[in-house]
Amino acid sequence: MNSAASTINVAAVVIRNAAGEVLCVRKATSPRFQLPGGKPEPGESMVDAAIRETREEIGVNVPRESLSFLGRFSAEASNEPGHTVTSAVFTSSVVPTDPAPAAEIAEIAWIDPSDPQGHELAPLLATRIFPALAPRDIGAVAVFAGARPSSDTTTSQLAFEFGAALAEAGITLVYGGSKLGMMGEVARGASSSNGSLVGVLTTHLANYELKFDELDRLEVVGTMAERKALMSQLADAFVVLPGGVGTLDELFDEWTSQQLGIHSKPIGLLGVEFWTPFLTMVDHMVEHGFVRATDREHLIVADEPGELLAALRAWVPPVPRWI
Numbered sequence: 324m325n326s327a328a329s330t331i332n333v334a335a336v337v338i339r340n341a342a343g344e345v346l347c348v349r350k351a352t353s354p355r356f357q358l359p360g361g362k363p364e365p366g367e368s369m370v371d372a373a374i375r376e377t378r379e380e381i382g383v384n385v386p387r388e389s390l391s392f393l394g395r396f397s398a399e400a401s402n403e404p405g406h407t408v409t410s411a412v413f414t415s416s417v418v419p420t421d422p423a424p425a426a427e428i429a430e431i432a433w434i435d436p437s438d439p440q441g442h443e444l445a446p447l448l449a450t451r452i453f454p455a456l457a458p459r460d461i462g463a464v465a466v467f468a469g470a471r472p473s474s475d476t477t478t479s480q481l482a483f484e485f486g487a488a489l490a491e492a493g494i495t496l497v498y499g500g501s502k503l504g505m506m507g508e509v510a511r512g513a514s515s516s517n518g519s520l521v522g523v524l525t526t527h528l529a530n531y532e533l534k535f536d537e538l539d540r541l542e543v544v545g546t547m548a549e550r551k552a553l554m555s556q557l558a559d560a561f562v563v564l565p566g567g568v569g570t571l572d573e574l575f576d577e578w579t580s581q582q583l584g585i586h587s588k589p590i591g592l593l594g595v596e597f598w599t600p601f602l603t604m605v606d607h608m609v610e611h612g613f614v615r616a617t618d619r620e621h622l623i624v625a626d627e628p629g630e631l632l633a634a635l636r637a638w639v640p641p642v643p644r645w646i
Contacts, residue, residue: 329406330397334373335360336385337393337414337456338422344433345456346422347448348380351429355401357445358452359383359428360410369411369646381422381431388616389417391639392646396452401445408447411646412455414639458636459589463495463521465558467573468505469566479505481594481628482564483512488628490518497557499550500524500542502535505564510535521557523550551576560635561590565597581640582618589638591623591631598624617641 335358338346347356359380363372370387377385393412400406424431434442436453444453466485473479486509489496496513499506500522513520514537522538525547534541544550551573555561563574580586592598602624608614621641625631 331362331400331406331408332410333360333362333408334369334376334411334413335452336373336377336390337412337452338377338383338385338418339414339456340418340433342433342435344435345453346381346419347432347434347442347444348424348428349430349432350427352427353401353445355443355445356430356432356434357401357448358410358412370413370642373411373413379426380424380428381419382425383419383422385415386417388620389415390617390642391416391621392642393452393455393639396447396455398445398447398451401447410447410452412452413642459559459638461494461559461632461635463497463558464489464635465497465554465561465577466506466509466564467561467566467570468498468509468564469570470499470501470506471504471567472508473505473565478565478594478597479508481626482508483515485509485562485564485593485628485631486512486514486518487516488632489513490516492632494632495519495521497521497523497554499528499554500534500538501528502533505566507535509564510537523554523557525550555580555586558588560588560638562631562635563590563592565594578618578622581621582615582644584643587640589621589623589635591625591635593625593628593631595624595626615641615644 348359349356359377360373361376374385377383390413393414395411397407397409400408422431436456482505490513496518510520520538521540523542525544542553561577578590605619609616609619618641623634
């Protein structure tokens, strides 16, 4: 049997409740639980297949806009020996109130991914999908922030508190390297809690944005494009603090790359009041069809450093445009 013939392509949906348990199904022909989902019909996209199969198997209509993309996973097929199953797995932010087994499904169960409690699981679910649901590991965060001070002292204090929160969580701060403005505040916050700090400056800005003295590492590059590229390379996530045109440039660069699938790293905006006018403009672009609603929904917005860090760890990318 050739490899193409032995591979089964399916689509599935992860639905989690408030306790983090995953809604799983067991077919009448199998003792093993798996996610609701199945094979796409001819001409059907993976997203459409996942939505249809979930509706047919447990009677739940999953809103397309609620979906994120966990990834593609492969393992030994549970019910067809000698075959490999490859699944496009989506997650839904909507928790159904009344799922029920239908069609070929004999049983449904809410299962804790970290403790299946005696439930027999399909290999794909046990060895690939459940491990992928663990919070993402974030070792370094690139912070974009203004080189000018804020006229609002509470905004400056928030930057300081976020830097301290990064240090206390053992997360390296990657930022513009300056001791001025909001950048300086986040650096002082990280340094005050003995955090690790990496600064990235251009040779041009090194003459104007005086470097923070407590950096553990300073990278000097030739251009702004190189600066953004290196910060992106060093980071597992991005957080944008209040700032000006340069800060927006950095935000849009990383958000565009996220939308195009160039990276799958979370982006968070800290300071709801400051970012509300910006989000209103983004909503306007969504209404006019220039931004997908899912790309807007996948921007994280928070007021508290701890809340933002938790959301970064739990984040799942939006559904790619081509699936």
